[in-house]
Amino acid sequence: MLSSGKRRLFSALLHVQKRPCQPSRAMRLVQFQTPHLEEPHLGLESGIGGGVVDLNTFDPTLPKTMLQFLEQGETTLSVARRALATQLPVLPRSQVTFLAPVTRPDKVVCVGMNYADHCKEQNVRVPKEPIIFSKFSSSIVGPYDEIILPPESEEVDWEVELAVIIGKKGKHIKATDAMAHVAGFTVAHDVSARDWQMRRNGKQWLLGKTFDTFCPLGPALVTRDSITDPHNLKICCRVNGEVVQSSSTNQMLFKTEELIAWVSQFVTFYPGDIILTGTPPGVGVFRKPPVFLKKGDEVQCEIEEIGVIVNKVV
Amino acid sequence: MLSSGKRRLFSALLHVQKRPCQPSRAMRLVQFQTPHLEEPHLGLESGIGGGVVDLNTFDPTLPKTMLQFLEQGETTLSVARRALATQLPVLPRSQVTFLAPVTRPDKVVCVGMNYADHCKEQNVRVPKEPIIFSKFSSSIVGPYDEIILPPESEEVDWEVELAVIIGKKGKHIKATDAMAHVAGFTVAHDVSARDWQMRRNGKQWLLGKTFDTFCPLGPALVTRDSITDPHNLKICCRVNGEVVQSSSTNQMLFKTEELIAWVSQ
Numbered sequence A: 001m002l003s004s005g006k007r008r009l010f011s012a013l014l015h016v017q018k019r020p021c022q023p024s025r026a027m028r029l030v031q032f033q034t035p036h037l038e039e040p041h042l043g044l045e046s047g048i049g050g051g052v053v054d055l056n057t058f059d060p061t062l063p064k065t066m067l068q069f070l071e072q073g074e075t076t077l078s079v080a081r082r083a084l085a086t087q088l089p090v091l092p093r094s095q096v097t098f099l100a101p102v103t104r105p106d107k108v109v110c111v112g113m114n115y116a117d118h119c120k121e122q123n124v125r126v127p128k129e130p131i132i133f134s135k136f137s138s139s140i141v142g143p144y145d146e147i148i149l150p151p152e153s154e155e156v157d158w159e160v161e162l163a164v165i166i167g168k169k170g171k172h173i174k175a176t177d178a179m180a181h182v183a184g185f186t187v188a189h190d191v192s193a194r195d196w197q198m199r200r201n202g203k204q205w206l207l208g209k210t211f212d213t214f215c216p217l218g219p220a221l222v223t224r225d226s227i228t229d230p231h232n233l234k235i236c237c238r239v240n241g242e243v244v245q246s247s248s249t250n251q252m253l254f255k256t257e258e259l260i261a262w263v264s265q266f267v268t269f270y271p272g273d274i275i276l277t278g279t280p281p282g283v284g285v286f287r288k289p290p291v292f293l294k295k296g297d298e299v300q301c302e303i304e305e306i307g308v309i310v311n312k313v314v
Numbered sequence B: 001m002l003s004s005g006k007r008r009l010f011s012a013l014l015h016v017q018k019r020p021c022q023p024s025r026a027m028r029l030v031q032f033q034t035p036h037l038e039e040p041h042l043g044l045e046s047g048i049g050g051g052v053v054d055l056n057t058f059d060p061t062l063p064k065t066m067l068q069f070l071e072q073g074e075t076t077l078s079v080a081r082r083a084l085a086t087q088l089p090v091l092p093r094s095q096v097t098f099l100a101p102v103t104r105p106d107k108v109v110c111v112g113m114n115y116a117d118h119c120k121e122q123n124v125r126v127p128k129e130p131i132i133f134s135k136f137s138s139s140i141v142g143p144y145d146e147i148i149l150p151p152e153s154e155e156v157d158w159e160v161e162l163a164v165i166i167g168k169k170g171k172h173i174k175a176t177d178a179m180a181h182v183a184g185f186t187v188a189h190d191v192s193a194r195d196w197q198m199r200r201n202g203k204q205w206l207l208g209k210t211f212d213t214f215c216p217l218g219p220a221l222v223t224r225d226s227i228t229d230p231h232n233l234k235i236c237c238r239v240n241g242e243v244v245q246s247s248s249t250n251q252m253l254f255k256t257e258e259l260i261a262w263v264s265q
Helices: A004-018 A067-070 A073-086 A116-121 A177-181 A193-196 A256-263 B004-018 B067-072 B073-084 B116-121 B175-181 B194-198 B254-265
Strands: A027-031 A042-047 A052-054 A108-112 A132-135 A158-168 A182-188 A215-223 A234-239 A241-249 A274-276 A297-304 A308-311 B028-033 B041-046 B052-054 B109-110 B131-136 B160-166 B182-188 B215-223 B232-238 B242-247
Touching: A027 A067, A158 A234, A158 A256, A158 A297, A177 A182, A182 A297, A182 A308, A215 A308, A256 A274, A297 B215, A297 B242, B028 B052, B028 B067, B028 B182, B041 B073, B067 B073, B160 B232, B160 B254, B175 B254
Parallel strands: A108 A274
Antiparallel strands: A027 A042, A027 A215, A042 A052, A108 A132, A158 A182, A158 A274, A182 A215, A234 A241, A234 A297, A297 A308, B028 B041, B028 B215, B041 B052, B109 B131, B160 B182, B182 B215, B232 B242
16 A cells, blocks of 8 residues: 555656646736837737747847747747746836737738638628638738728628647648647637628628728737637627627637648648637627727737737727 | 021930920839858849949948838938949849849739720729738749649639839828829739639639749849839730730729729729
8 A cells, every 4th residue: 555645756756647747827928019129020828818938038049930930840939948948038028019919920821700600690601611711911010009990991891810820831731640730829800801801802801801801910929839729719700899709719610620630721821820710709790770889999809718808990 | 597506405405304304214123042142132223134233232221121122211312323324344144043032022913804995804893992912922933934733723824014112111091192002013924823713712812822833033134213104004825936915004994093092902
């Protein structure tokens, strides 16, 4: 019979053996600015709502953009891992301006009609294949930046989405290999001008989707290993504190792996590429009567384990 | 009465006064590679079909990508102008691999149904507003690169197009100011997979238009000042030597200035 001490040790060893070695903290990569910095730096967010550790101070050989960081794969990732395991000075959140976790990606791929209930609320059949469209990189803004209502539209609507960020180049990627190409996840707001999307521009969605400021992203790129299961996260959107969308990413019709496999048939994915994976029901345009964003509104898009982005409409 | 010599001088002076000072040669900017270079360089093409002058050799402080070159505006443009006016070694065309004149732009904006006869051939009404769609930058290839037929499509089609390259940042640009935002022009081939464009993907055109290699560009970025009139150029496409498209850019429904004003809203 083992003594209670040995039993506890034995149990602890079993416990460690059962689970693969996991970092005690999630890796939450950010791009940020402070008044003292000449240019944006890369950082680690210390947990949801936490302060920021300056990665470029920790290791001055690191690049200063997320795009270059991702392009260097394991080389840069291992530096970030070391930083995560080290006690480092943390800049208070109030002193930091968060940029979008990725800026100037080669492409922002968007998926339409990817939640069963979102199809239902607009009375359309569930698509057999993903519907793919895009936003220009110039529409990207940070997690706390303003959404600018364009004078050209009367019908600007909200859409919270899980965004996937590619970490490894690939073409014709098999769904079973797809996750290895994912750097991580972030929250996206697929702001949409419904008049332009649905009735103008020959019904090609681009213009309605790609106005400047129509793609807030953030607050951090939470790495793939830091998320328990990207397809089982609560996802919600609040306008002026009122919940307008509330669902789970388990409702996605085509999941991350299938989307990567699908799109990579057509195009090569590069590190930094972003995929907005669709929105759950509750958007404004299909309400009776339709509801749209107006000046002064505040939209919060939140995804479990990733965080919240807050954008004021001006 | 002026002597014949003085008359010729006088006439030459008048001639110079009548026309604004124009470079004797067009400025044709390229991105290129050679086996000896570690990375792509910027260059000047010596006329249509000519060899290439290495701009980075001429001035090692110049950036090596067209994107950075354009971002620096007049600073870099004036260096190129000096190079154009200088006798410089020219690399034979056979030794040079031309890349697309611009790679990794923020956006590739495309305009549909912009020639009256093109609308007619598909039996659609001429649009009141430009139809705007896009290709991913990842679809861009060089002027002599291969177009790869994707296994996923049976209906890949050709489309020759005049491409405008932006040189100056802007939003809400007025049509009357638009040309000042243009760096220059190049030839584009808007390769299109019609099955995907017209029948698949919920009729959103992106996938059919953005397969890898579906955007050959080149051979050079010919600067705005070097083109007499971008809206009066012959434009044509040949497949295996046979002419399949032949028109003029004067047939464009919405011209460069209107397109820039429209999209910059």
